[in-house]
Amino acid sequence: MHKKRYDQATLICLIKRSKIMSLPNCPKCNSSYVYEDQALLICPECAYEWNPNEVAEETTVQVKDANGTPLAEGDKVTLIKDLKVKGSSLVLKVGTKATIKRFADGDHDIDCKVDGAGDMMLKSQFVKRQSS
Numbered sequence: 001m002h003k004k005r006y007d008q009a010t011l012i013c014l015i016k017r018s019k020i021m022s023l024p025n026c027p028k029c030n031s032s033y034v035y036e037d038q039a040l041l042i043c044p045e046c047a048y049e050w051n052p053n054e055v056a057e058e059t060t061v062q063v064k065d066a067n068g069t070p071l072a073e074g075d076k077v078t079l080i081k082d083l084k085v086k087g088s089s090l091v092l093k094v095g096t097k098a099t100i101k102r103f104a105d106g107d108h109d110i111d112c113k114v115d116g117a118g119d120m121m122l123k124s125q126f127v128k129r130q131s132s
């Protein structure tokens with residue numbers, strides 16, 4: 001008798017939790033009847049199957065350094081070669097330290113605060129992430 005009451009409480013808890021962790025609508029037909037099958041989400045209305053984790057990864061542009069190490073905002077990097085600053089006689093020497101403030105579009109894809117030079121747009125292919 002006591003055990004049965006406990007089971008009911010567990011069931012209610014599970015129902016509540018599945019409502020909180022609601023699944024996204026189908027990206028093809030926008031159906032809200034999507035269900036989960038292991039790592040995949042499946043739409044019963046148009047039979048579309050997808051992996052929600054793969055979709056999330058594809059939409060994130062990953063900026064990488066010269067070694068292919070992923071970079072993040074706030075990372076400290078060093079220059080791997082001398083870089084001449086466009087429109088000036090200033091040269092940033094190899095080994096100069098910089099901190100990534102944010103990522104940008106275009107070929108100069110990282111907006112950095114460079115030690116001794118101030119804010120600069122740099123190319124991620126010419127920096128290397130400092131292991132902290």
Ligand SMILES: [Zn+2]
Nearest residue numbers: 026029043046
């Ligand atoms: Zn669908």
